[in-house]
Amino acid sequence: MQRASVPYFLILPSFLLTAAIILWPLKEIVSLSLHDVNRFGMLKDFIGLEHYRSLFANPDFIAATWRTLFWTAAVVIGTLIVSVPIALILNEDFYGRGIARILIMLPWAISLTMTAIVWRWALNGESGMLNSALRDLGIIDTNIQWLAEASTAFPMQILIGILVSVPFTVTIFLGGLSSVPEDLYEAAATEGAGRWDQFRLITLPLLKPFINIAFVLNTIYVFNSFPIIWATTQGGPANSTDILVTYLYKTAFRMGRLGEAAAVSLIMFAILIVFTILYVRLAMREEKQ
Amino acid sequence: MSKKLKRSLLFWLFLSPIVVVILFPYAVMAISSLKSATEVLNPTWWPEELHWQNFPEMWRTSGIAPALVNSLYVSGMSTALTILVSIPAAYALSRYQFAGRNAFRQFLLISQMLSPIVLVIGLFRLVAGAGMIDSLNVLVIIYTAFNIAFCVWMLQSYFSTIPRDLEEAAWMEGASRTRTLFTVFLPLAVPAMVVTAIFTFINAWNEFVIALTMLRTEGSYTLPIRVFSLVAGRYTVDWHYVMAAAFVASVPVAILFAWLQRYLVRGLSIGAVK
Amino acid sequence: METAAYNKGNKPLMTISRKLGLVAGLSLLAFSGGAFADTVRVTIAEYSKGTGPYFEEAAKAFEAANPDTKIQIEVVPWDSLQQKLTTDISAGANADLSIIGTRWLLDYVKEGIIAPLDENITPDFKARFIDTFLTPSVMDGKVYGLPIAASARAMYYNKDIFAKAGIDTPPATWADFKTSAEKIKALGTETYGFGLQGKEIETDVYFYYGLWANGGEIVKDGKSGLDSKAAIDTAKLYKSFIDGGLTQPGVTSYSREDVQNLFKQGKVATVITAPFLSGQIKTEAPNLNYGVAPIPAGPDGGKGTYGVTDSIVLFENSKNKEAAWKFLDFLFTTEQRTKFDKIEGFLPVNAEEAKDPYFADNADLKVFTSLLPDARFAPVIPGWEDIAQTTSGAIQKIYLGQGEIESTLKEAAAKINETLK
Numbered sequence: 001m002q003r004a005s006v007p008y009f010l011i012l013p014s015f016l017l018t019a020a021i022i023l024w025p026l027k028e029i030v031s032l033s034l035h036d037v038n039r040f041g042m043l044k045d046f047i048g049l050e051h052y053r054s055l056f057a058n059p060d061f062i063a064a065t066w067r068t069l070f071w072t073a074a075v076v077i078g079t080l081i082v083s084v085p086i087a088l089i090l091n092e093d094f095y096g097r098g099i100a101r102i103l104i105m106l107p108w109a110i111s112l113t114m115t116a117i118v119w120r121w122a123l124n125g126e127s128g129m130l131n132s133a134l135r136d137l138g139i140i141d142t143n144i145q146w147l148a149e150a151s152t153a154f155p156m157q158i159l160i161g162i163l164v165s166v167p168f169t170v171t172i173f174l175g176g177l178s179s180v181p182e183d184l185y186e187a188a189a190t191e192g193a194g195r196w197d198q199f200r201l202i203t204l205p206l207l208k209p210f211i212n213i214a215f216v217l218n219t220i221y222v223f224n225s226f227p228i229i230w231a232t233t234q235g236g237p238a239n240s241t242d243i244l245v246t247y248l249y250k251t252a253f254r255m256g257r258l259g260e261a262a263a264v265s266l267i268m269f270a271i272l273i274v275f276t277i278l279y280v281r282l283a284m285r286e287e288k289q
Numbered sequence: 290m291s292k293k294l295k296r297s298l299l300f301w302l303f304l305s306p307i308v309v310v311i312l313f314p315y316a317v318m319a320i321s322s323l324k325s326a327t328e329v330l331n332p333t334w335w336p337e338e339l340h341w342q343n344f345p346e347m348w349r350t351s352g353i354a355p356a357l358v359n360s361l362y363v364s365g366m367s368t369a370l371t372i373l374v375s376i377p378a379a380y381a382l383s384r385y386q387f388a389g390r391n392a393f394r395q396f397l398l399i400s401q402m403l404s405p406i407v408l409v410i411g412l413f414r415l416v417a418g419a420g421m422i423d424s425l426n427v428l429v430i431i432y433t434a435f436n437i438a439f440c441v442w443m444l445q446s447y448f449s450t451i452p453r454d455l456e457e458a459a460w461m462e463g464a465s466r467t468r469t470l471f472t473v474f475l476p477l478a479v480p481a482m483v484v485t486a487i488f489t490f491i492n493a494w495n496e497f498v499i500a501l502t503m504l505r506t507e508g509s510y511t512l513p514i515r516v517f518s519l520v521a522g523r524y525t526v527d528w529h530y531v532m533a534a535a536f537v538a539s540v541p542v543a544i545l546f547a548w549l550q551r552y553l554v555r556g557l558s559i560g561a562v563k
Numbered sequence: 564m565e566t567a568a569y570n571k572g573n574k575p576l577m578t579i580s581r582k583l584g585l586v587a588g589l590s591l592l593a594f595s596g597g598a599f600a601d602t603v604r605v606t607i608a609e610y611s612k613g614t615g616p617y618f619e620e621a622a623k624a625f626e627a628a629n630p631d632t633k634i635q636i637e638v639v640p641w642d643s644l645q646q647k648l649t650t651d652i653s654a655g656a657n658a659d660l661s662i663i664g665t666r667w668l669l670d671y672v673k674e675g676i677i678a679p680l681d682e683n684i685t686p687d688f689k690a691r692f693i694d695t696f697l698t699p700s701v702m703d704g705k706v707y708g709l710p711i712a713a714s715a716r717a718m719y720y721n722k723d724i725f726a727k728a729g730i731d732t733p734p735a736t737w738a739d740f741k742t743s744a745e746k747i748k749a750l751g752t753e754t755y756g757f758g759l760q761g762k763e764i765e766t767d768v769y770f771y772y773g774l775w776a777n778g779g780e781i782v783k784d785g786k787s788g789l790d791s792k793a794a795i796d797t798a799k800l801y802k803s804f805i806d807g808g809l810t811q812p813g814v815t816s817y818s819r820e821d822v823q824n825l826f827k828q829g830k831v832a833t834v835i836t837a838p839f840l841s842g843q844i845k846t847e848a849p850n851l852n853y854g855v856a857p858i859p860a861g862p863d864g865g866k867g868t869y870g871v872t873d874s875i876v877l878f879e880n881s882k883n884k885e886a887a888w889k890f891l892d893f894l895f896t897t898e899q900r901t902k903f904d905k906i907e908g909f910l911p912v913n914a915e916e917a918k919d920p921y922f923a924d925n926a927d928l929k930v931f932t933s934l935l936p937d938a939r940f941a942p943v944i945p946g947w948e949d950i951a952q953t954t955s956g957a958i959q960k961i962y963l964g965q966g967e968i969e970s971t972l973k974e975a976a977a978k979i980n981e982t983l984k
Binding site: 038039040041042124125126127143145146147148149153233234236237238239249250252253254255256258 | 645646649652653670674676761762763811812813814815816817821824825828830946948949952955956957959960962963965
């Protein structure tokens, strides 16, 4: 075997493992989405794109799609805006840095489902601890029914989404920042570059690949994120906080329409692929320039 | 006031809003876990009486102890395996040019895109077909597979920041490629490995849907299944126990991070070799 | 692959990846456990923290009497039950026995995956049951499941709040109820007369209480009753409670458990729910002074409560049908049923069991049992969950004031009629 084959051997185990969990299920899902299927996944007649057609004719599905895009954009961008300054601070040397790092990391230590359940509990209108805290502090005098309507529930869900995405993002950035050699800053400082210039000229370019990782992966994870919305409102009231994943879950397991659910998941898959290809293209072009 | 002290105060001031929001659910959890069964439904911030016995009671009745062991095993093994598999792949991506390099990267990314909720149906058929249901080791392999994409990508980005001349210098001195990898290259990449380790560990620690689908018997249940089953659809929920359990479940992760975060330090890399 | 061809410098790396492959392969092989032929697997949905321990104990007792059979109890949270069953069944890896909601039974029976039990049911065995609870599991004259859990709904009311507002008796009709709720509102203590559920499972059922009182039906002659006059009247009635501030604010954020909790805290004066609330109150709010009353009647005396059973079913693909039946037989002995229903706070399904003083002399349970003649069980129609979803969505819109009552209900009824076809 030639030297040229070395990289292929290096990537082989990871390729095999990933392929094993993705390719077979993908094949299954595609075939589910093209057949009339009973509620236990038994294929009946081949019906082509019928599931897709009925989905696009369904206003609840269309609404959930737009809401998903908004949800993803809001959480991902919000997370980036919050995480960059936090990572920069946590990368500096100051008293209590270790503690600060652990604190920022805490939301990650509890499973998403549990976090969402605790929030649901805290957001309860009459006996939730958020209202009780806000009342004690004199900020409000009548209870806010946070989860009763989409207009208050959805912003809270986005906030929770941001909160739980921050630890992951900050950790990536901290890893990335640790690759920036100290002497670069020293050199820049001796040449009279200010803090802002140092950030713009040294930190940001070196951090860029890590921002890309965080952006792309957060987009994928948030787009597919199920527990926050499910545990707080189950997409309700009257589907007004449904995103595609919660819609998918209801379609698959409540209504038992597995074929339609498979179609939803492939549409979601397609949206993500298109997005990522576009983004990776853009990011790469910039890198080359 | 020293410069560092001033800086510290400023930073803490800046961090305080987010810290408050982060601590809020924790405070809710901590306080609720210490309330009595009759008080836990009331939104009081100062319990009339601290019920420390909730913790031992929860420990005894919820079967959380074996679940803790299972979760530690699954998370630890997945983390080790993921890093072991990801390092060679990331090394190949950052140090070799080869046909299909970009395709492989994109394939990894695509593997993350299918919603796990549907994926799990197909995955389960695969596992059931092979007769491997109710095995923690199957979970380890699935978790590893799911985490490879992030780890390879993260490690590769980091590896690319390590200057080639460091390795080349070592080769000149007669060290083999492998030796160089272990003595020069990987020690430089510790922060990235720490990030991937944390990521994998936590994902495995908190994963619920796949675990619930693949596992069947009490003896093999992981922590999220135990904690979640305390709340999911029971006619009544012992919130004080739930909160205590959630609290206990988060402790190992906090310890892990407390231990690992010190390796996330700037300049550790290059300075160490000079 | 030939090791000899490897470039020397890369050798250890190759070894690592090969070892990895080996480790992965080995662990896949070594840990592939399979079920034994004489093992009966039982999927159990978890009602409370007592469910798992009860079934483990029952399994042990059964195994002691039948040493050649092993019972494997697999406890699943209710919220994940449908998902678990779907994945299990679709992979052919389902258990032998499982608890399911009787309202889903028709969907399962239609797919031919559930085995009828008639072969094994002797007249003696059948005589153990109270008929009302066995009937819902009978389809096309065949028994497809046994009622593992049964309950009905009645109105819990807070006696202290009622007394403070100067009311002596629980409301007999919805008109009375409204007057009472207004009196309670007049107390001005952030206490609400009508604890109204508007979120998640059984939101639709909470609406049906009024619907039945007004003489309506969920499904009549194969058509949805949601666009009937009774339904419209009920929606108007409930909406008037909401608009009048007689319910807790933000009803669409309160699930059944949330409303029960408000009741335990004395924040709502009434809640319509199942008998298990009595047991919860005993441990969580022991000082609550409450009573149980029938659900208020309509203007023409119409009334109705919701009767629910969950069935334990035997799957068609089970390889241990005989042993599984034996275990069922054991679970439905008077002794086992009594134990289970005491732990969970359900109604007795066994006629012998009902004579146990624990049930016979319990004041709360007596009310529930007295309502059984008027109990409606989920109608035997396909797509129950679909219909529940549509109904709940429409009602939530009305509660929120986002939809005009008549058109919203008509639209929902049309959608349900599609499902019923």
